[in-house]
Amino acid sequence: MPAFDNYCNGQWTDSETGERFDVHNPADPTDVIGTLPQSTAADTKRAIDAAAKAQPGWEKTPAPERGSILRRAASLLDEQADELAEILSREEGKALPEASGEVARAIDILYYYGEKANDLGGEIKSSSSQDTRLETKTEPLGTVGLITPWNYPIAIPTWKLAPALATGNTVVLKPASQAPIVAIKVAKCLDEAGLPGGVLNVITGPGSEVGQTLSTSEDIDAISFTGSTSVGQMVGETAATDGKRVQLEMGGKNPTVVMPSMDVDTAAKIVSEGAFGVTGQACTATSRAIVHEDVYEEFVDELVAHADNIGIGPALDGYDMGPHVSQDELDGTLEYIDVGQSEGATLETGGSVPQEDRHESGYYIEPTVFSNVSSGMRIAQEEIFGPVVAVLPVSSYDEAVTVANDTEFGLSASIVTEDLREAHQFVDDIEAGVVKVNEKTTGLELHVPFGGMKASSSETYREQGDAGLDFFTTSKTVYLNY
Template identity: 60%
Template sequence: MTETTNLYIDGEWVPAEDGSTFAVENPADTTETVTEYAKGSTEDAQKGIDAANEAQADWEGMPAPDRGTILRETAKLLEERKEDLTEQLSREEGKTLSEASPEVQRAIDIFYYYAEKAADNAGTRKGPSGGRTSVYTKREALGVAGLVTPWNYPIAIPAWKIAPALATGNTIVLKPASAAPGPAASIVQALEDAGIPDGVINFVPGSGSDVGAELTSNDGIDAVSFTGSSEVGHHVYDAATDNMARAQAEMGGKNPAIITDSADVEEAVDIVGAGAFGVTGQACTACSRAIVHTDVYDEFVEGIVEYAESIDIGPGVEDLGMGPHVTQSELESTLEYVDVAANEGATHETGGERLEGDEYDDGYYVSPAVFSDVERDMRIFQEEVFGPVLAVTEVDDFEEAIEASNDSDFGLSSSVVTDDLNEAHEFIERTEAGVAKVNEKTTGLELHVPFGGKKDSSTNTYREQGDAGLDFFTEIKTVYLNT
């Protein structure tokens, strides 16, 4: 019988109020149920919000170094459990072990980082206009944060929301995505074991229409941080801000890589291939458009096709080159876009087929796809696929490449592969993206730098990670002290 992971509300692991549960299957082998989870309802979300409000004043009143001590102990516990967490992530989400392990390490590092930053959340001192007055600012917690996290980075993204929220004195109600909630539950377990007070963090998986809607509309929520699709993100942001909560939403991407005529094509293939097909293309920063100078176009297409066809595909725990999609619906969406691209007239170079036979029959496997001769008005050029599908577009010069790369409603991450320093600087100045990379893949970002997008990739209110993560979860009070 599969063990059930309960909700965590006010310091206790409890079943859902109505007894509902849901099962998470292994996307590499859907005959295996990984874990069963209690499915929270609106009422459960309300209980979590009430508990977080009850605990907030005492948590914020705790000396910041003491909050940091709990985060540091959490990091240590996650580190001790890294091997099990890596396997859990792989079995629920589908990532290869080589992809899951660095993600777990990222979560560990984030908790260590914010453990130190907890004591470094002071304001600034300003010069007074006269007299014996001291003028300074101090940072204060917003209150209760509703965190809504996705399935594609099921431990890293919860970590980079939870840790700064806690470091700055906020309490939390967390709703993870139902496709892979286990790694987030493991963070909560580590926090409990590290001694976090009751009510400071509450874990309520459930549907967006019930738990998610309550987190964005309840008067007891002071901040909402969301990562997910653009469609849902806009709804979350509108609902939260209508309720006067501070909100941020990081959403989709259609991330380009420009390959100039000065680029080392072999290097460009490796950079684009890793960005396009890593984590099965299930990343908001995945490279989905390669915009290639005509002088190196044929060589690049040949190279990237060879790269895609060389990837070994199989269960994440077998640690091959690429794992499955996370769900049937995600697989079907990718297959649909493959059909759309072919029907629009793009040249189908390779891949985009559901894999069948032997171990593939019970999993959500697709071969990495490459389309060439992609025009800018095609859906495959404009719309986010969220799968291992690369659209390759030919351009005549650098100016056309910049224009094509910016021809998108999204603006999350972009890159250029070039040996020309002037082109690199021009790209940095003109790319319409929140993250600009030179001779690097579009995916991946260090934990201490701000992360966020432009256009439809982000509400562009606050960035995440680093000091920007602290900014979102705090408000500034200006103090005049006349002695």
């Protein structure tokens, strides 16, 4: 089977202990895709030392030259896009079209920040004094640690490391152990594109060793984390003790409000795509459909029909929805389905492991719809991270917004309506960092800010677009009297 190594100081190396872990295909756990280093704190410290040593030279590299390396890496990724999509599907489980879209997104991000690097530097401002030049000078933070999740294993690492590198920071990246191979492939393309040794380091292994070392190291100037709220809060608290800059993007319980002015089948299609795409394993996935009582029963019927029409099977075999990434994730979803039934919600469809021959060895679950859900139920409050949607009835727009905001999370939210007033009012009323009208809650443009509110985010700095550059930089204000 293929063996992949850490990328440290421009070299491909094993861990100090030689211990390794296997990455399995969630559609067929007997299919071992590769082995990777089970890295230790000492391995991580070596990567941090390499990054800190390389940082001054990388900062002095002209920003357009840094950008050209990102663009060359994007071109190299593009040349192997089909291969990368297949690897991504095999290690994470998402359907091949979804994996292809994610790979394309990573390529676009590298091109985007490769171009943005040309505009970095600062701004000239008008001074209130004569014979004075007033300007800002943008500088990198230094060395940053990136901790990324398994559900978007190439897009999320890339949308963190690209702005970090473009602005002159050096990076130590810890990808999730369930799906680290595509992140290793990105590092390989950056290496081949001419990235100097030590500027990017990728270390695989457990969070208790790699993540903890990144969070506590005095040589790490900032931590950017995406993952669960519970882990993110621990990372944030640990990193903040020595004044690190922290960026946390965490969980969601994302609502779509359905108003009676919208065609019901269109509304159901929007909710279905948001809830069941990528097997519901997205922090922006639609988890709650909050539906006006005038169309509630019709909407439930249409949503059930959409759910029942989804083909479930191995990602590479042309099915609409692949498996969960692991047995633990499947068990968690099944547990929440039991919770929903015990709370008195009506299981309209799904809720079980499918029984066809093709499902025998993978971590599969049927798309699941609950009706007659009230806002106080756990399935309406807690992130499930699986293809489960709770449908809640409401009697008015005002009640819909109250229910939508009745959660600790505030990541993504949408409304489907033909009423222009409702659409604009929803943008003002909803407590979410991403707001959509007549669209699913999932799906993001790369050139605009992304982030949440409340427990979904540290609410410090946004990701992507110019906001992605802001997190990785600081500025000096220069008064030059000539």
